[in-house]
Amino acid sequence: MLDYTKKEKYDRTALRVNxxxxxxxxxAMYAALGVHECMPHSHGSQGCCxxxxxxxxxxxxDPAMASTSSFTEGASVFGGGSNLKTAAxxxxxxxxxxxxxxxxxxxxxxxxxxxxxxxxxxxIPEGKYMVHTNTPSYKGSHITGFSNMVAxxxxxxxxxxxxxxxxxxxxxxxVNPGDMRELKRLATALGVSYTMLPDTxxxxxSPMTGKFEMYPKGGTTVEEIIALGNSELTLAFGxxxxxxxxxxxxxxxxxxxxxxxxxxxxxxxxxxxIALQAFSKTEVPYDIEEExxxxxxxxxxxxxxxxxxxxxxxxxxxxxxxxxxFVLEMGMIPKYVLTGTPGDAFxxxxxxxxxxFGVDGCIAKAGGDLYELHQWIKEDGIDLIxxxxxxxxxxxxxxxxxxxxxxxxxxxxxxxxxxxxxxxGGMRLAEMITNALMDRQDRDALEEDFxxxx
Amino acid sequence: xxxxxxxxxxxxxxxxxxxGGCGGNGMKCDANSVSGAVSQRACVYCGAxxxxxPITDAFHIVHGPIGCASYTWDxxxxxxxxxxxxxxxxxxxxxxxxxxxxxxxxxxxxxxxxAEKYHPxxxxxxxxxxxxxxxxxxxxxxxxxxEKYNMRxxxxxxxxxxxxxxxxxxxxxxxxxxxxxxxxxxxxEGVNILGDFNLAGELWIIEDYLAKLGxxxxxxxxxDSSYESLLKSxxxxxxxxxxxxxxxxxxxRMEEEMxxxxxxVSFFGIEDTTNSLIRIxxxxxxxxxxEKALAFTKKETEKLQEFLAKYRKNLEGKKAAIYVGxxxxxxxxxxxFQLMGMETVVVGTQxxxxxDYEIIESLVGSNTVILDDTNPAELEKFMKAKNADILVGGxxxxxxxxxxxxxxxxxxxxxxxxxxxxxxxxxxxxxxxRSINNPVWKYMKVEG
Numbered sequence: 001m002l003d004y005t006k007k008e009k010y011d012r013t014a015l016r017v018n019x020x021x022x023x024x025x026x027x028a029m030y031a032a033l034g035v036h037e038c039m040p041h042s043h044g045s046q047g048c049c050x051x052x053x054x055x056x057x058x059x060x061x062d063p064a065m066a067s068t069s070s071f072t073e074g075a076s077v078f079g080g081g082s083n084l085k086t087a088a089x090x091x092x093x094x095x096x097x098x099x100x101x102x103x104x105x106x107x108x109x110x111x112x113x114x115x116x117x118x119x120x121x122x123x124i125p126e127g128k129y130m131v132h133t134n135t136p137s138y139k140g141s142h143i144t145g146f147s148n149m150v151a152x153x154x155x156x157x158x159x160x161x162x163x164x165x166x167x168x169x170x171x172x173x174x175v176n177p178g179d180m181r182e183l184k185r186l187a188t189a190l191g192v193s194y195t196m197l198p199d200t201x202x203x204x205x206s207p208m209t210g211k212f213e214m215y216p217k218g219g220t221t222v223e224e225i226i227a228l229g230n231s232e233l234t235l236a237f238g239x240x241x242x243x244x245x246x247x248x249x250x251x252x253x254x255x256x257x258x259x260x261x262x263x264x265x266x267x268x269x270x271x272x273x274i275a276l277q278a279f280s281k282t283e284v285p286y287d288i289e290e291e292x293x294x295x296x297x298x299x300x301x302x303x304x305x306x307x308x309x310x311x312x313x314x315x316x317x318x319x320x321x322x323x324x325x326f327v328l329e330m331g332m333i334p335k336y337v338l339t340g341t342p343g344d345a346f347x348x349x350x351x352x353x354x355x356x357f358g359v360d361g362c363i364a365k366a367g368g369d370l371y372e373l374h375q376w377i378k379e380d381g382i383d384l385i386x387x388x389x390x391x392x393x394x395x396x397x398x399x400x401x402x403x404x405x406x407x408x409x410x411x412x413x414x415x416x417x418x419x420x421x422x423x424x425g426g427m428r429l430a431e432m433i434t435n436a437l438m439d440r441q442d443r444d445a446l447e448e449d450f451x452x453x454x
Numbered sequence: 455x456x457x458x459x460x461x462x463x464x465x466x467x468x469x470x471x472x473x474g475g476c477g478g479n480g481m482k483c484d485a486n487s488v489s490g491a492v493s494q495r496a497c498v499y500c501g502a503x504x505x506x507x508p509i510t511d512a513f514h515i516v517h518g519p520i521g522c523a524s525y526t527w528d529x530x531x532x533x534x535x536x537x538x539x540x541x542x543x544x545x546x547x548x549x550x551x552x553x554x555x556x557x558x559x560x561x562x563x564x565x566x567x568x569a570e571k572y573h574p575x576x577x578x579x580x581x582x583x584x585x586x587x588x589x590x591x592x593x594x595x596x597x598x599x600x601e602k603y604n605m606r607x608x609x610x611x612x613x614x615x616x617x618x619x620x621x622x623x624x625x626x627x628x629x630x631x632x633x634x635x636x637x638x639x640x641x642x643e644g645v646n647i648l649g650d651f652n653l654a655g656e657l658w659i660i661e662d663y664l665a666k667l668g669x670x671x672x673x674x675x676x677x678d679s680s681y682e683s684l685l686k687s688x689x690x691x692x693x694x695x696x697x698x699x700x701x702x703x704x705x706x707r708m709e710e711e712m713x714x715x716x717x718x719v720s721f722f723g724i725e726d727t728t729n730s731l732i733r734i735x736x737x738x739x740x741x742x743x744x745e746k747a748l749a750f751t752k753k754e755t756e757k758l759q760e761f762l763a764k765y766r767k768n769l770e771g772k773k774a775a776i777y778v779g780x781x782x783x784x785x786x787x788x789x790x791f792q793l794m795g796m797e798t799v800v801v802g803t804q805x806x807x808x809x810d811y812e813i814i815e816s817l818v819g820s821n822t823v824i825l826d827d828t829n830p831a832e833l834e835k836f837m838k839a840k841n842a843d844i845l846v847g848g849x850x851x852x853x854x855x856x857x858x859x860x861x862x863x864x865x866x867x868x869x870x871x872x873x874x875x876x877x878x879x880x881x882x883x884x885x886x887x888r889s890i891n892n893p894v895w896k897y898m899k900v901e902g
Contacts (some may be wrong), residue, residue, distance in 0.1 A: 004539060006571065013563060015544060015546065015563075019527075022525065039801075044583070046614070047619075047667045050495060050496040052525075054525065057849060061852075063853045063857060065492055066492065067492050069489050070487045070494075073615055095492070110588065137518075138549050139549070141833075198648070209857075211858070311832075358844060383668075
């Protein structure tokens with residue numbers, strides 16, 4: 001079943017088989033959902049919007065609202081200007097958002113729709129906003145789309161009034177609401193006053209109230225985005241998802257930034273804590289030191305089970321690099337690390353980690369696909385796969401334990417509430433990894449080797 | 455969203471039966487969506503892909519940027535008894551330079567990479583939005599590759615903007631016709647099943663029922679379907695059409711061009727399953743099969759009585775909302791709810807036709823709202839106004855219902871058990887009961 005992958009490598013230049021990425025607009029839609037009272041708008045055919053909402057709904061198990069320009073043949077010949085105009089009027093009339101965040105699709109990009117010009121022509125109601133970003137699907141990946149949308153919010157809205165507000169900007173990158181909550185919790189614990197952009201916590205993990213909220217409580221407000229220009233410093237997590245936003249804010253409003261890795265694992269979380277401490281100049285509270293100590297304690301307890309175990313990790317570049325460093329901290333070997341998002345920086349960052357921990361024979365690839373990952377695994381096997389749901393075919397075909405981490409996870413629940421970042425996230429990831437390996441040991445144990453205590 | 459209003463442009467797509475809608479004015483349907491609406495609909499490509507995808511031993515290559523392929527990667531839940539090639543995702547993953555210089559070379563190379571390694575019999579090439587715009591001659595590439603490798607490479611013209619999902623169904627049907635129409639087959643006493651996609655193995659239940667009646671199945675389009683079985687389809691005596699929205703067009707073409715008559719059937723619910731089996735036997739002029747059908751359906755219906763009585767107690771008087779893809783399914787669902795003493799208060803479809811809405815209108819009570827191509831705001835508004843207890847829908851409707859504190863049943867790609875036939879009745883009612891009567895709703899914070 002699901003094992004038609006051939007072991008012998010053959011050159012593929014044109015065919016992508018089982019992608020480890022998807023297209024820009026869904027990332028832009030996710031970023032826009034992290035702004036309060038924002039209606040993400042897809043400027044293109046209906047299907048794109050439906051697919052993106054479906055993808056996000058399946059991952060978050062929460063409604064993902066977005067509207068579409070509903071292109072027809074006419075629009076694709078004469079341009080989508082009138083569609084956008086009608087759409088804007090309808091959206092403000094009926095859905096009453098504070099802001100509409102438009103992203104393009106491969107279709108509207110290729111026919112050359114000038115979104116800047118369209119938006120200038122539109123009669124935007126008093127106190128309302130409309131922004132856009134270009135998200136051609138044939139460039140980058142969903143991570144690029146996320147990054148572009150964040151940068152566009154800033155370039156449209158943020159201004160510097162000359163009065164600093166003492167706040168840090170947290171750009172969390174393409175992570176789950178649970179991660180965003182954890183990043184905020186740590187910032188608060190270190191006494192840092194902040195604004196997070198985007199912030200999907202409270203939007204895509206909203207509580208049950210018995211009411212359907214078109215715009216749930218969460219999300220960065222437009223006022224907060226405007227005021228980003230007065231911030232002291234940006235802490236941007238992940239080069240791929242956050243650098244563009246941080247750079248835009250620096251260029252436009254002179255806010256310096258500190259580009260940090262997504263804080264998965266011990267040393268990356270240390271780095272975040274140190275950055276927060278440098279900002280607030282307060283002592284690290286005991287609670288946080290205690291959490292770190294607990295994580296180290298856990299890693300010591302489990303080390304006989306994790307040491308030298310070989311892992312394949314795939315998914316989004318910033319997340320994969322974080323998980324890679326954490327498994328290295330656990331003494332595991334990240335034999336294959338792969339992202340579908342193109343970009344050499346991924347490979348050099350992964351290779352730097354291999355060198356730092358002195359592991360040999362590991363492969364890192366950007367712009368790869370899961371067929372190739374499967375071939376590597378067939379050639380030289382591993383003990384564990386870590387990635388989104390799409391790895392389950394490989395895990396089953398090769399009978400390898402599989403942990404779901406990253407995006408998208410469409411066949412499990414609750415993941416979006418639980419962080420991977422911070423010491424707490426490390427504990428969760430360590431638990432998942434150890435349990436997967438130990439479950440496997442139990443399953444494979446001979447009758448005479450089967451033990452109650454492990 | 456307390457202030458949810460209905461878009462002016464949408465008013466003609468909504469029918470309040472209590473308004474005296476039977477006056478014959480009817481409602482608007484089968485039209486393009488309004489720009490700016492949060493439509494639940496998908497595109498031409500999506501329509502084409504969902505119909506063709508369950509051809510299990512075909513390579514389905516999506517010619518376009520990665521998204522279209524990645525969102526449709528193994529999403530359907532169509533099960534296979536043989537090959538599983540269709541559960542992979544193949545794409546030309548067009549990049550910027552391909553958009554500038556054209557994607558034909560890349561498409562040809564992609565087909566070659568498959569042809570030389572796998573020697574397939576059948577490849578479908580889906581032309582997406584952007585391919586329509588940059589003007590790749592997909593037909594020519596497919597033709598050239600077919601000849602070079604002596605295999606069938608069939609283009610599926612499915613740019614997303616060229617209509618809505620229904621147009622995609624038609625494009626898929628055209629692709630199937632292109633595949634099968636060149637094959638003269640000896641006639642055989644059997645039927646083709648059209649428009650069942652074998653979600654949760656439903657096709658196997660239908661095949662089993664037909665076997666009990668002594669009726670042979672020649673081919674299935676496209677649930678659990680394969681190249682070889684498709685080629686045999688022109689020899690069948692009768693086509694039975696389950697998903698009318700996607701497959702009536704194909705049935706019509708097969709009738710005109712191959713002389714195969716068809717009947718529309720539905721295997722959802724006791725009444726529809728019973729009628730369908732009897733009508734199939736009648737259409738084949740097979741009196742023996744008809745007698746078997748009468749006996750079999752009577753026996754199965756009797757077997758269900760105790761079960762129905764038990765669950766009816768739990769469900770009687772509850773109110774249902776329905777939002778599904780096609781009209782035929784909505785009609786079956788209304789009947790199933792009636793059987794349980796439940797009233798359907800909201801009913802809508804993505805792609806229903808005028809005839810469907812007329813039947814729907816005749817089936818529901820006067821308190822019902824009928825919607826075409828609706829959106830979450832409208833669904834919320836009417837489900838609340840009509841006090842619906844459960845929504846039957848698809849993937850995007852599930853969290854909407856849950857957020858409103860309304861129970862939910864998936865009758866689309868995410869169904870976890872078969873809902874067709876007599877077994878399906880049991881699964882369906884158990885699922886409705888499990889959701890409506892789950893204790894979790896008691897913990898919900900009641901709206902102040």
